[in-house]
Amino acid sequence: MANLPTPIRPLARLAEALGSPALDLLVKLDSETGFGLGGNKVRKLEFELAPDRLEGITCLITAGGPQSNHCRVTAAAAARLGLRCVLIVNGPEPETPTGNALLHRLFGAEIVTVPERQDRSTQLQSTAVDIELEGGHPLVIPIGASTGLGSLGYAAASIELFKQLTNQKPPPERTVVFVASSSCGTLAGLLLGISLLKLNHVLLVGVSADMSATEIEERTKQIACEGADLLRWNGPLLMDSIKTIDDQVGGGYGLSTAASHEALRMFALHEGLVLDPTYTAKAAAGLISWVRTGMVSDLDRVVFLHTGGHPGLFT
């Protein structure tokens, strides 16, 4: 499904606008994985929807928020595979669906709504049972495809990224990668990837979109361990190479802050790049704050991993 490798390119004008013209600042555009309007979910679903897992499957079921990027790509994959798709979504049925909510429907998914976020997992299981009782064969994909298996998509992405970076000159003292984190499969896969490659000059900064930094760290470690088990790899995970931060969450999930708003505008104005308000604008705000406060310097190479989410801008 994914168009790989995704491009990587300098953000020289942004570095200049931030008052750090000598900063080696780059973006890796996983917003351009392509399928179903792209983003990070495509890489994770490539593994969740591997051909041997689809044998005999008639329906994909997953869950998310009303503007879920993960639900969008799952629905697009179901359409492409000729499978039924059921999405468990919290919140009321929108009168006029926009953004991802519109795309969920356009890709032909059936939507089952539940009142609250915490109701989704139970409904996911009970819908799967109902479909089996009707004679169908569902494949349940956990929220965000953030499983050990899904994380392998980002272990592979890590390898892809560092292969691209070795073509750049000269190697810096430290490479700092900023990525938006929520269900943690992306960060977990990146952690697994750098651990496999034994890259101890890397710092992965997971910028939370909702949970506390501690929750993000614990969940990331758990998923990375599951991924390592699948690979039958028991080498050490480089836990000191991740830093999770929750100082950009502001009022909560999906709510813009002054800093995320500024980040969205700066990426657009100086680089012609579109961020999304829920995830990538907050991760970019984290990056900007680290540049301004000297947490990264001209001795570092700084990579912003753009995880997509564009439809969220049109809501």
Ligand SMILES: Cc1ncc(COP(=O)(O)O)c(C=O)c1O
């Ligand atoms: C655009 C975007 N960026 C980042 C994330 C965070 O990725 P993960 O759920 O793997 O932590 C998500 C999904 O939650 C997303 O949709």
